[in-house]
Amino acid sequence: MAMREIDFLNSDGSAEQQRIHFPGTFVPWLMVIRDRWKRSIIISxxxxxxxxxxxxxxxxxxxxxxxxxxxxxxxxxxxxxxxxxxxxxxxxxxxxxxxxxxxxxxxxxxxxxxxxxxxxxxxxxxxxxxxxxxxxxxxxxxxxxxxxxxxxxxxxxxxxxxxxxxxxxxxxxxxxxxxxxxxxxxxxxxxxxxxxxxxxxxxxxxxxxxxxxxxxxxxxxxxxxxxxxxSDVRTINAVAKASVAPVLTDREPTIRPRLQKLHNNLRVWVKSVESRRALLHALAVLLSSESALASNSPQTQSLDPIAYLATSTSLLVVWAWLLFSEAACSCVPSLNHINIGVDPPNLQNISITRLDSWCQNDGTAAVSSIPLCRCVADGWMARFNALLPQGRRRWGLCTEVAPILSSLGAGN
Structure with a gap:
């Protein structure tokens, strides 16, 4: 709000500030000052x-x-x-x-x-x-x-x-x-x-x-x-928080009905085309991050926290998809089954016909023959958690985004 009031984001205002506080005519100097405002301040x-x-x-x-x-x-x-x-x-x-x-x-x-x-x-x-x-x-x-x-x-x-x-x-x-x-x-x-x-x-x-x-x-x-x-990640986050935090006795009469409503919403969502598209994007984050880590690719050293944010959110989506799935067990492949890593071989293009057909028609899924089923939910959560550094290198917002992480063991 304050930045809008002083027109901080306006390029004309920045040019005036440069003339007043950083005067000069030397081209490299002028370009450095101008780009520092653009790249280091506004874009950041x-x-x-x-x-x-x-x-x-x-x-x-x-x-x-x-x-x-x-x-x-x-x-x-x-x-x-x-x-x-x-x-x-x-x-x-x-x-x-x-x-x-x-x-x-x-x-x-x-x-x-x-x-x-x-x-x-x-x-x-x-x-x-x-x-x-x-x-x-x-x-x-x-x-x-x-x-x-x-x-x-x-x-x-x-x-x-x-x-x-x-x-x-x-x-x-x-x-x-x-x-x-x-x-x-x-x-x-x-x-x-x-x-x-x-x-x-x-x-x-x-x-x-x-x-x-x-x-x-x-x-x-x-x-x-x-x-x-x-996916409604805000709703999933609220349900995940409730699953790891005890409900206070005096608040239970008001909290329980609200949670039940959120649970019902997620059960409806899991049956939708949108939920399966969200699942594919979450798995794409997991597989690309695991591949980069295994090959020691440069992106694993990136200072940008977006990978941690994407991993935490992906864990949240996969957790909800497994937990609120209608079938108690989906380890046995259905007629409309995908085995990511085999058919299709990867998730580089989520909009291909094979994956779109699976999204449109409900079915089971696996990654390299490991089923996406609540029977092995702990294993899937552990794979996501292993991508997030622990101890001093832990990104502080991980457990805020995906509260379920607080109940998991240490990763790398």
């Missing part, structure tokens, strides 16, 4: 607000339309230490990036600035869908409580998520081609060059580490937003 605040809103199941404070700034400089220029390096790399910068406003670019998957976009821009675009997804969740919850049909706004939001995911995959393919090609490649790969200007091989390897981390972060936001879209 926006991401923090989104992450905290996701972790607390609340509406976000900032909206994408408020980000009144042009697209920031690339990592390559930001990491240009030494004037000789700076003036060489400034020629690599796509000059048109400075002519597009972030608020316009991240709001439209069909933006004309698509060829200028980078992974960090798409990350913000995925974050920018949270207000619409949050509003959708409130409408679905209230409609379910009133026994009314839900307005179908899911398709539009799902399409936008898939469109941004396709852009991540497009950029990833371009960067992989540049990495395996001759020389230093071209944009977008050159946007991630950091150090080692005298050693192109090492420079490309370091850039690839950065790219893998950014791709992983984007995919975690993508799956997390789909979990928010297809």
């Amino acid at each position: 605040l926006y991401k923090i607000d989104t992450y905290y809103s996701l972790a607390r199941f609340q509406a976000p404070t900032f909206y994408r339309e408020e980000i009144d700034l042009t697209m920031p400089a690339t990592y390559s220029l930001w990491n240009a230490f030494g004037l000789d390096i700076f003036f060489k790399r400034i020629t690599w910068e796509p000059t048109d990036r400075s002519t597009f406003k972030m608020s316009e670019m991240i709001a439209n998957p069909n933006t004309s600035a698509k060829s200028l976009m980078l992974f960090e821009d798409i990350h913000l675009a995925l974050c920018g869908l949270l207000p619409a997804i949050w509003n959708h969740a409130q409408v679905v919850r209230r409609s379910a409580e009133a026994g009314r049909s839900t307005p179908n706004s899911t398709a539009s939001l799902a399409w936008q998520l898939e469109a941004w995911k396709a852009d991540v995959e497009r950029l990833q393919h371009q960067c992989f081609q540049a990495f395996h090609g001759a020389g230093m490649g071209e944009f977008p790969f050159t946007a991630y060059i950091g150090d080692f200007d005298n050693d192109p091989t090492q420079a490309k390897a370091a850039a690839m580490v950065n790219i893998k981390c950014l791709v992983s972060d984007c995919m975690m936001v993508y799956h997390l937003q789909n979990l928010q879209l297809y």
Whole structure:
């Protein structure tokens, strides 16, 4: 609120502040000050607000339309230490990036600035869908409580998520081609060059580490937003809290009916197409994180907490799907059965016909022949928990997002 009152997010206001407090005409100095405001303050605040809103199941404070700034400089220029390096790399910068406003670019998957976009821009675009997804969740919850049909706004939001995911995959393919090609490649790969200007091989390897981390972060936001879209994580969180916390005797008469209502809502949800889509996204988070950990991929060292948030939320969704499933045991495959890792071989594309058919028609599921059944629920919970570091390295909001974690043993 205070930031809006002082017009903190307005680029014109920042330019005036720069003239007053950081005057100068030296180009590198001016660019550093301007990009520090964009990248280190505005963009970081926006991401923090989104992450905290996701972790607390609340509406976000900032909206994408408020980000009144042009697209920031690339990592390559930001990491240009030494004037000789700076003036060489400034020629690599796509000059048109400075002519597009972030608020316009991240709001439209069909933006004309698509060829200028980078992974960090798409990350913000995925974050920018949270207000619409949050509003959708409130409408679905209230409609379910009133026994009314839900307005179908899911398709539009799902399409936008898939469109941004396709852009991540497009950029990833371009960067992989540049990495395996001759020389230093071209944009977008050159946007991630950091150090080692005298050693192109090492420079490309370091850039690839950065790219893998950014791709992983984007995919975690993508799956997390789909979990928010297809499941009522706030309701699941409330039920999970009640399952691990004793009910006070004097409050039991008022709490029990409310909990029973939430349980009934989840039993209805588990039978829905949406629940199966949410389950697939939760499993995609699990399998991709396990694969990265097993291969010691760079993304496991990312400082961005989005992977922990996605893992905790995924655990919550899988826990609810197993606990509130109608069948007491689903270890024996039904006619409409999927065995992820075999048929289909992976979850890189959740919208393929095989998985869509399973979502539309209720059936059993397994991962590498391990059934998704409440009989082995503890084993599934342990797999998620093993992805979350313990002790001092524990992310503090893990048990807030997924209270069931408090009853599990230590992970890695």
